[in-house]
Amino acid sequence: MKLHDIHLLDLFDVGTEQGWLSMRQQRMVVHSAAAVSIMRAQLIRSLGQDAARAIVFRWGFAQGYFDAMMCSDHLASLQPVDRFVFGCTLHTMEGMVRVAPKVIEAKGPGKLHMEANWWHCAEADDHARVFGAGMTSSCWATLGYASGFGTYVIGALILFEEVACRCSGAQCCSVVGNDLDGWGDRAAEIEARYTLAGETSFSQQWKEIHAECEHARAIGTAAASAKSAPTATVTTVNGPDRTTAPLNFVVCSQAMTDLLVLAERVAPLEMNVLIEGESGTGKEFLARFIHEKSMRGDAPMVAINCAALTEGLLESELFGHARGAFTGAVRDKPGLFEHAGRGTILLDEIGEMPLCLQAKLLRALESREFRRVGSEKVLRLDARVVASTNRDLRQQVQTGAFREDLFYRLGGFVLTIPPLRERREEIPALAHYFLHSTARRWNKGVQTISPGAMRCLMSYSWPGNVRELQHAIERATVVASQSVLTVKDLNPEVAGRLGDPAPDGDLDVEANERQLIEEALRRYHGNRKEAAAALRISPVTLWRRVRKYGLSLS
Numbered sequence: 001m002k003l004h005d006i007h008l009l010d011l012f013d014v015g016t017e018q019g020w021l022s023m024r025q026q027r028m029v030v031h032s033a034a035a036v037s038i039m040r041a042q043l044i045r046s047l048g049q050d051a052a053r054a055i056v057f058r059w060g061f062a063q064g065y066f067d068a069m070m071c072s073d074h075l076a077s078l079q080p081v082d083r084f085v086f087g088c089t090l091h092t093m094e095g096m097v098r099v100a101p102k103v104i105e106a107k108g109p110g111k112l113h114m115e116a117n118w119w120h121c122a123e124a125d126d127h128a129r130v131f132g133a134g135m136t137s138s139c140w141a142t143l144g145y146a147s148g149f150g151t152y153v154i155g156a157l158i159l160f161e162e163v164a165c166r167c168s169g170a171q172c173c174s175v176v177g178n179d180l181d182g183w184g185d186r187a188a189e190i191e192a193r194y195t196l197a198g199e200t201s202f203s204q205q206w207k208e209i210h211a212e213c214e215h216a217r218a219i220g221t222a223a224a225s226a227k228s229a230p231t232a233t234v235t236t237v238n239g240p241d242r243t244t245a246p247l248n249f250v251v252c253s254q255a256m257t258d259l260l261v262l263a264e265r266v267a268p269l270e271m272n273v274l275i276e277g278e279s280g281t282g283k284e285f286l287a288r289f290i291h292e293k294s295m296r297g298d299a300p301m302v303a304i305n306c307a308a309l310t311e312g313l314l315e316s317e318l319f320g321h322a323r324g325a326f327t328g329a330v331r332d333k334p335g336l337f338e339h340a341g342r343g344t345i346l347l348d349e350i351g352e353m354p355l356c357l358q359a360k361l362l363r364a365l366e367s368r369e370f371r372r373v374g375s376e377k378v379l380r381l382d383a384r385v386v387a388s389t390n391r392d393l394r395q396q397v398q399t400g401a402f403r404e405d406l407f408y409r410l411g412g413f414v415l416t417i418p419p420l421r422e423r424r425e426e427i428p429a430l431a432h433y434f435l436h437s438t439a440r441r442w443n444k445g446v447q448t449i450s451p452g453a454m455r456c457l458m459s460y461s462w463p464g465n466v467r468e469l470q471h472a473i474e475r476a477t478v479v480a481s482q483s484v485l486t487v488k489d490l491n492p493e494v495a496g497r498l499g500d501p502a503p504d505g506d507l508d509v510e511a512n513e514r515q516l517i518e519e520a521l522r523r524y525h526g527n528r529k530e531a532a533a534a535l536r537i538s539p540v541t542l543w544r545r546v547r548k549y550g551l552s553l554s
Ligand SMILES: [Zn+2]
Pocket: 121, 124, 137, 138, 139, 162, 164, 165, 166, 167, 173
């Protein structure tokens, strides 16, 4: 696609049914320049210039980053240089500044050099008016936007700085942007401007902003469409060890992004969906995502764990019962099918449903009718059924534990959530996400994770998946005594031996290497590829070491 084929105004939608402005289905909040000016001044007065600069920069960074993310399909179709011209135009449209690019050199992966003039930057005029002229660089949010947009497009941290600013009397602001290598010796100095006290570097903040943006995009909180408005009620019938809150998700692996795209596609269709995935991978989250993206999003979603209840209780929870249907049925009680109405019902751990109840469920799904236990009155089944399982249902069909006809009825569309160990690239973002939410909740000063602790997190196999990671990070955050979460804060199982430094006196490199390799092979059950990845060496190197030390792969 050519740049002039994209009509930037078409990105915006002023006629949304909710009544607000949106850009590519994401809700936009419009501020007047005056209101932004007041907030900026308040931040400077209350926090001081350094902290205000870092915060305002990040605000701009997130805006630029998210804009690029929302336009990533357009950007992908453009020539590298045009991607930045697109960014300059979008930046101008949003009102902070008029951008005139001078030099754009996208010199390969992770590389960018860019120079531009900024005319009429709102921040510069404003800063001069409120605090007086003379500041050599006052356009923090604007620098943030350019840096954020560039960072998303390049996939590596890009930082802009002002060579001249209108605030100090220049005709216009002049800016230069580079990747960190491009800044050379000055990288640390520039990064430090946007790093708050107690933080190690801005690079870490970037990853958090990335995670937050992905989160907003995936969950659709930013869209806040009427379908996901808080009118939807969610009832969860809990089995043991279940939380009512949905698992929080940070989606940054290709596998999960693809899965959400599929889920979004199937959501509006009136199909039954079967979600497969190990325990703790977030099946309920995905069901909720489908519900909210469907036409039924403003109706209730109800969930029930089929493994948590006895057959009789499960039947009466699902179908309801009439008064006197059994001992203890003292009044009429509607079941979850009725509660769900025209919403969605999630049958969690469907593989645990007793065969006799499977037959009743199948009948209800086929006829779209059911009766409360002990009642003659026929009721309509309007709800969409989403089932989930951590078992291999096909295998259960073969052994006769699960009805084949029900399997095909429920599995109109199958979505499989990969276990966490198959998408390890999400671990750092997820871990930081859980760290920050726990630190906020318990008012702890833990801000980041040490490289050693991260190695442990990356090499552990996470049989309990995202939920286990969440619990491990929550526990570690609560026990951590410093601002950095270290190996000793992790529970012993996760900390393992990989993260430990050599014991005192044992400085024999080969002995330690051998021990690490043995540990990795044990942990990955002899899987050479996974063990090598955990050790950060190639499978070939691992193979050589295995032979050298005479180790066995099994
Ligand atoms: Zn300026």
